[in-house]
Amino acid sequence: MASTMKIVFGLLTFVTFGMIIGALFQLAFIRKLEDSYGVPIWNNDKEAELLRLGYVKPEVLSWSPRIILLHNFLSTEECDYLRAIARPRLHTSTVVDAKTGKGIKSNVRTSSGMFLSPEEKKYPMIQAIEKRISVFSQVPIENGELIQVLRYEKDQYYKPHHDYFADTYNLKRGGQRIATMLMYLSDNVEGGETYFPMAGSGECSCGGKTVKGLSVKPIKGDAVLFWSMGLDGQSDPNSMHGGCEVISGEKWSATKWMRQRASG
Known part of the structure; x- marks a missing residue:
């Protein structure tokens, strides 16, 4: 036993x-x-490295309008690089005049900004960003406008608007705007959300206020991809969006608008 x-x-x-x-x-x-x-093993795959595969994490926020949040779309170095290029050349932002198609100053938009030049578009880091935008949006690089960099300081905003054109002047080169890639370049911003009043059925925060719709908090390196055109090829009124008032800090962003065809 x-x-x-x-x-x-x-x-x-x-x-x-x-x-x-x-x-x-x-x-x-x-x-x-x-x-x-989240730490990719690229094995010397330059294409995967350029696209930040393994870092970028897509999150679908809405199907109507189509909105996708791309976490970690830009590296810290790319964000700082775009801000450094833009800072010396910032000027008061304008909006498109529906009658003439030209930029005019307006209290609808109170930020400051600038456009990268065609020469700067050839810089290796800018080319990498352009290629990434093209792949994730599935829109050819040549269909894109030049990148615009914007700075919103305290109390500055951009009232809700559409990115598609209401005039014929801007449609002559490249056709209608079909999609927008909005990239955030700074952190530690209170307020300054990107606001879609006609998306979602709940409530969200916009410049310290609770409003109906959907909003995206600006986080350095993240990007919001949204479409101004529906799957039927028509302009989507639900794609209306705005930049909420900045409560504190500085909100830096870079915008890439994409057209129906090449504008060159």
Whole structure:
């Protein structure tokens, strides 16, 4: 009887020890997976590195209008680079006049901004951003307008509006705007959300106020991709959006508008 108990005890000890070792190996494996999450192994794949595959995380916010939030779309270096290029050349932002199609100053938009030049579009870091925008939006690079960089300071905003054109002047080169990539270049901003009043059925925060619709908080490196045209090829009124009032800090963003065809 005593010998039988010793055998049973020995087996239990062996099984228990084996379970402990197995659990430790499993925990180690899980920890390894956690540590590697979001850290891509590109194996010298330059295309994957350029597109930030493994870093960019798409999140569908709305199907009507179509809005996708792309987390980690830009690197910190790319955000700082765009701000550095833009800062010396900022001027008061304008809006498109529906009658003439030209930019005019308006209290609808109180930010300051600038456009990158065709020469700057050839810079390697800008080319990488342009290629990434094209791949994630599935719109050819040549269909895109020049990137615009904007700065919103305290109390500045952009009232809700549509990105598609209401005039014929701007339709002559490249046709209608079909999609917009809005990239955030700064952190530590209170307010300054991108607001879609006709998206969603709930409530959201906009410049410290609770309003109906959907809003996106500006987080450095994130980007919002949304379409001004529906799947039927018609301009989508629900794509109305605005920049909420900045409560504190500076909101920097870069915008890329994409057209139906190449404008060159």
